[in-house]
Amino acid sequence: MKHIVKLLITAAAVVPAIAQAHHHSRPPKPATYVGVEVTPYSVSNRFDDGFVHHEPSFSLIIGKEQKTGLASRFAIEGEYKYIGKSESYKDDSNQSVTTSGQAFLVNVKPRYYFKNPEYHLSGIFGAGSFTADVSGAKQSNFAFQIGAEVGTRFDNGLDITVGYKAFSSQLKDLDETFMHHSVYSSLRYNF
Incomplete structure (x- = not known):
């Protein structure tokens, strides 16, 4: 958990610094976008044995942003999520269990552009189907x-973001x- 906090603090310092180099006079126009998310560090908990680390994961995104106010937007997006393999041991035994998976999700994102609109803050709420291996x-x-x-959006249509997601699915079997x-x-690229 300390690693997640360190990464979020670093991200909070880096994104505004990048944004300073690309000043906007007002929030960018709503757009349709495509993008990729890369997750170099992630953990999951299984079998009540604490957290296990995963191989790198990624998501492919396509979305549409709509204007809801002077500095606010609402986006809806489709996401394909691949969760990299992890290995854990069940019930303090030597039985190794590997887990990986993929999900198809629909996300809604309320987004607010700050008064100095070089960067924005978004909430993420999503639901869909998860297939675990x-x-x-x-x-x-x-x-x-x-x-x-x-994140921040540049004048050329590129958008760079950093974030945190908590994903959950009940594995009935x-x-x-x-x-x-x-x-x-x-x-992400906005067009």
């Missing part, structure tokens, strides 16, 4: 995620909840 056995179920991100916590960075 648990030691070779596949199972699908409902999933949801929540999170927050901070294993009678447990899969929770995935990730810190990510993303690059």
